[in-house]
Amino acid sequence: MTFSLVARCVETGMFGVAISSSSPAVAARCSYARAGVGAVASQNVTDPTLGPMALDSMEAGKSAQQAISEIQQRGKFIEYRQVLAVDMMGRTAIHSGPNSLGIWTQANAENVASGGNMLANDDVPQAIVDTFLASSGHLGDRLLTAMRAGLAAGGEAGPVHSAGMKLVDKVSWPVADLRCDWTEDCPIEAVAMAWEVYKPQLEAYVQRALDPREAPSYGVPGDE
Known part of the structure; x- marks a missing residue:
């Protein structure tokens, strides 16, 4: 009931996960990433212990x-x-159990891995990987571009209702963790809209955590 990708940015070392599903709040259960370590997506009859287990190993x-x-x-x-897993060297690996649901398949290359189940067809993960590899720019932009390509290639057999994107980079917390937990519209586009707003402020939020004395103003009523 899900398709996703995990990826590493060669230029920055940033890791990310993007995911979408017909199930509610998929990113809350299935997305895991740790700065300087890697990223993992655990899906299909999800066991949330597997993501941290893989990150601990890496x-x-x-x-x-x-x-x-x-x-x-x-x-x-x-x-x-x-x-799905990607490590600090950009090596990738995937486990897809034989009892994965519906049409399920996977694809991976250096720095990116994609997998899905209950898919409309078995071309979806390869379309995601190919699009990610052909893209450039910020890792968040590349993840969303790849997810859009997966949706355009067929996506799930039915409509998707939730999506999310998580990014980690240098600090111990996610520098972006954007989710759409349920919508009748396109959840990937909902996350993309949130990213458009959040992306210009990402570094400022990190700076506010590290040293608010050097942070830019909040730009809201009452802020001086």
């Missing part, structure tokens, strides 16, 4: 493939799970 020095292998060994009901 933080301990294991590759994305080794982290996925550990999940395959330690995870419960792993035949129902689909997990």
